[in-house]
Amino acid sequence: MSATKIIFRVHDYDLAATLDSGQAFRWQEQNDSWVGVIGKHWVRLTQTSDGIRAESVAPVAGWGFLRDFLQTEINLAAVLKTFPDDEPMRIAVAACPGLRLLKQDPWECLASFILSSTKQIVQIRQIVSVLCEQFGEPVFSLSSQKGGEGQGEEANYFRVQIPSPQPSPRLGWEREKNRSCFAFPTPQRIAAATEAELRTCKMGFRAPSLLAAAREISEGRFDLERIRRLPHAEARAELMKLRGVGGKIADCVLLFAYGFDSAFPVDVWIERALQRLYFPRRRASEQRLRRFAATHFGPHAGYAQQYLFHYMRTKLK
DNA sequence: AGCCAGGCTTGGT
DNA sequence: ACCAAGCATGGC
Numbered sequence: 001m002s003a004t005k006i007i008f009r010v011h012d013y014d015l016a017a018t019l020d021s022g023q024a025f026r027w028q029e030q031n032d033s034w035v036g037v038i039g040k041h042w043v044r045l046t047q048t049s050d051g052i053r054a055e056s057v058a059p060v061a062g063w064g065f066l067r068d069f070l071q072t073e074i075n076l077a078a079v080l081k082t083f084p085d086d087e088p089m090r091i092a093v094a095a096c097p098g099l100r101l102l103k104q105d106p107w108e109c110l111a112s113f114i115l116s117s118t119k120q121i122v123q124i125r126q127i128v129s130v131l132c133e134q135f136g137e138p139v140f141s142l143s144s145q146k147g148g149e150g151q152g153e154e155a156n157y158f159r160v161q162i163p164s165p166q167p168s169p170r171l172g173w174e175r176e177k178n179r180s181c182f183a184f185p186t187p188q189r190i191a192a193a194t195e196a197e198l199r200t201c202k203m204g205f206r207a208p209s210l211l212a213a214a215r216e217i218s219e220g221r222f223d224l225e226r227i228r229r230l231p232h233a234e235a236r237a238e239l240m241k242l243r244g245v246g247g248k249i250a251d252c253v254l255l256f257a258y259g260f261d262s263a264f265p266v267d268v269w270i271e272r273a274l275q276r277l278y279f280p281r282r283r284a285s286e287q288r289l290r291r292f293a294a295t296h297f298g299p300h301a302g303y304a305q306q307y308l309f310h311y312m313r314t315k316l317k
Numbered sequence: 318a319g320c321c322a323g324g325c326t327t328g329g330t
Numbered sequence: 331a332c333c334a335a336g337c338a339t340g341g342c
């Protein structure tokens with residue numbers, strides 16, 4: 001089974017910064033590439049001089065899913081033009097031109113951010129990784145005996161050599177091979193688990209929240225697709241009905257999965273960034289910072305937030 | 318309204 | 331080595 005490839009010709013796209021900027025938690029750097037799973041597709045992405053090269057192990061019917069995920073059609077320059085013309089924004093953009101927003105699957109995004117509360121990015125990655133290994137369907141099977149006529153999911157798997165160049169010294173080869181080979185578990189699968197089982201993934205007190213969301217969704221009481229069609233404020237209110245989802249997490253899902261570009265997640269880091277960059281002389285209340293953010297950054301405030309966040313994380317600390 | 322919920326990283330000694 | 335603090339929070 002030969003790998004299939006495509007090149008997305010896109011400029012001002014910083015792949016590494018984008019995949020590693022705290023919006024998605026499943027991408028791993030492998031040599032000069034990034035490996036991850038989108039839906040049922042394992043993919044390897046590499047930044048090249050003329051864009052982004054994508055490789056998959058199994059042949060894919062089309063690359064629309066990846067174009068959509070990476071948002072390569074977005075005219076970034078046009079987005080940047082809508083930012084306020086002030087010193088902090090200029091510096092934040094200059095620090096990482098080419099930082100983008102992805103468009104992720106709503107369930108994966110929601111579940112990941114329910115698991116994110118009071119966790120640092122490294123820990124969120126660990127939790128999500130174990131969750132996928134434990135409950136996710138393999139996106140391809142290493143030892144499947146089945147040919148093409150199985151009726152279940154198996155028919156979609158392929159017997160392949162995973163093109164993973166070198167084992168990392170810290171995780172053994174076996175473990176390394178198996179990472180990123182699982183789809184994100186469905187709401188149905190999570191709903192079928194017990195709280196105790198979920199807790200083995202080290203998610204602690206977030207387990208009941210994840211379980212509740214999975215049940216609401218799998219039993220049809222909560223419709224993730226309906227959110228997409230609601231106005232911003234209503235969509236936000238709807239998401240916040242879920243246990244474990246407050247304003248910050250709702251904003252993350254609105255921005256990273258549903259493409260509400262004006263959503264502006266405010267966490268400790270953004271709060272500090274706003275305080276330092278926009279109110280250096282006197283201390284501004286959380287209220288004030290929030291109100292300022294809601295009006296100051298324009299229609300693509302979410303992009304602005306991502307630049308401020310990245311700048312804060314990498315340069316200001 | 319303040320405290321609690323885990324566990325891992327970070328930074329001090 | 332060890333230990334304490336601090337988390338890209340929200341619920342009760």
